[in-house]
Amino acid sequence: MEMKPFTRVVLGLVCLLVAIWLVAPTLVVVPMSFNENKSLAFPPQGFSWQWYQNFFTNPDWTSSFLNSLKVASIVAVLATVLGTLAAFGLDRMRARPANMLRMLMLTPMVVPGVVLAIGIYAVYLDAHLVGTLTGFVLAHTILALPFVLIAVSANLEVFDRRLETAAASLGAGALTTFRTVTLPLILPGMLSGLLFAFATSFDEIVVSLFITNPYLKTLPVQIYSSITRDADPTVAAVGTILLCATTLLIGGGMLLLGRERKGRP
Amino acid sequence: MSALEPTTPSASKRAGWAWRPFALTAPALLLLVAVLGYPLLTIVLRSLSEPQWGAQNYVWFFGTPVNLTVLQRTFVISAWVTAVCVICAYPYAYLMTAVGPRVRLALVLCVLIPFWVSGVVRTLSWVILLQDSGVINSLLRSAGFDGVRLIRTQTGVVIGMAQVLLPFMILPLYSVMRGIDLRLMRAAQSLGARPLRAFFTVYLPLSLPGVYAGAIIVFILALGFYITPALLGGPRSTMLSTLVQTQVLSLLQWGRGGAMGVVLLVTTFVLLALAAPVMRSRHREAGRR
Secondary structure: OOOOHHHHHHHHHHHHHHHHHHHHHHHOHHHHOOOOOOOOOOOOOOOOOHHHHHHHHOHHHHHHHHHHHHHHHHHHHHHHHHHHHHHHHHHOOOHHHHHHHHHHHHHHHOOOHHHHHHHHHHHHHHHOOOOOHHHHHHHHHHHHHHHHHHHHHHHHHOOOOHHHHHHHHOOOOHHHHHHHHHHHHHHHHHHHHHHHHHHHHHHOOHHHHHHOEOOEOOHHHHHHHHHHHOOOOHHHHHHHHHHHHHHHHHHHHHHHHHHHHHHOO | OOOOHHHOOOHHHHHHOOOHHHHHHHHHHHHHHHHHHHHHHHHHHHHHHOOOOOOHHHHHHHHOHHHHHHHHHHHHHHHHHHHHHHHHHHHHHHHHHHOOHHHHHHHHHHHHHHHHOOHHHHHHHHHHHHOOOOHHHHHHHHOOOOOOOOOOOHHHHHHHHHHHHHHHHHHHHHHHHOOOOOHHHHHHHHOOOOHHHHHHHHHHHHHHHHHHHHHHHHHHHHHOOOHHHHHHOOHHHOOHHHHHHHHHHHOOOHHHHHHHHHHHHHHHHHHHHHHHHHHHHHHHHHHHO
16 A cells, blocks of 8 residues: 555654553663662662672572472473363364363463462462462463463464374374374474463463462562562562573574574475 | 265274363363362352352442442553553554565564563563653653653553553454455555545455454453552552452452452453454454455
8 A cells, every 4th residue: 555655654653652662661671670779760870780699699589580480391391281182182073062162271361360369269278289389380280271272273273184194094003193293293383382381380470479478489479579568679680681581582593493494495 | 074084994993082082181171170160160159158148249349339430440441451552553563564574573573572571570660660750750741741640540550551461452453454455445546535535444444353353352351450550550540350359368358359350250251252253253254365
């Protein structure tokens, strides 16, 4: 569609503002993390590494960080296994029951966080699961499951099942067929599901706030309580570290993908 | 596929495995029942049985003006957030379809970057930006708007929430706009329509399914927001989620908190049910394309 130069400029400006609005809050923690004073007033004063030092030495921060890593890793594996199995099941079902079950399995995405949180909290109080690794893993897995299901299902939709028939007709057993034909083809979906599941768990805050206790805190819970307690720039340092880690991961992934694509004819 | 199946040699064997798809979904379903179904059922039961059996908690909820104010405010804030998201996302998604691949990649990155940082940290950023001595307030002050308060106000909550939810509006909108044939616009203009008229009669109606889809997602997610209003809002911008949390954690009123939770849950599902036909027709159209 031809646009008048004026329209083009206005559109560009509006979008630039929206882009700044989207990105700026992500970056504002970076300068804050080098603040010399213990305050979150902007602009920050001076320069120091003390908040990074605090993050790596204060047991409150290190233990919550390690807890989050532990929980998110287990959740990622568990949700990927359960989600992939379910995606396969749904793919091989008749349309009607499959659609109903799929809707059911996607509900964790739309249930308001606090409602789910008080429900899980009520059940966990009775089952003595508050502040336990099992409790965190189970709750986060439920929330991560839809993402794996969506990713693997999308992959299965374009998966040509005649390939499996072909492998079987060439004499491959069910397991061999799965390992040599099916698995490599749905691996991208599983991997992105794994990544989403990890991120969901690592970032989960609402349910975590309810099922946490002083003995087991995850990183978002620690960040939240730090924000509500006092103006501690360690939070900004954590944010900056997370930002750098994700950027490295995604950047590395994109480079790898780009190289792979270039390598192929 | 199904037409082929009876002729394949393994068909009889497969019939015997008919239960297998259900078995594959069983572990996930079991977990879902235990950690989602059972807890939600518990909340519904508690809302009806604590302190004694009956509808007293619902009578209390709908009979207390404060609760109704908060319920109304939750809807108003969500509506504002949805409106802000639609207005900001529309030109943005349109631009994504109109530029070359390089600029598009940059625009997509800008949408995805907010997801790179943890949600709590992002809310902290908004606390920093919106505080009374913050950047936005000093900018406003130098522009002559003195005494504008953003943090602990409804405006602040809307700004913060809309930024978090904007990607959920941009992405569905973009996926619909990408499929619109721009030659239709040229056809309309060649038939004598001015660009603005061509936009309103041709482009806008074709893009509406994307607007609906995004708006529904944003509105439903906004209804249940908890962290952002809790950190950015004040007592006069409390949303329903915060009220639920107060009843349960601070006052130990499981019945009342549960009733509020059930109201929130039912509202969400009713909205989803109302939206389902729209979403489905959109799917069908996408499939036809």
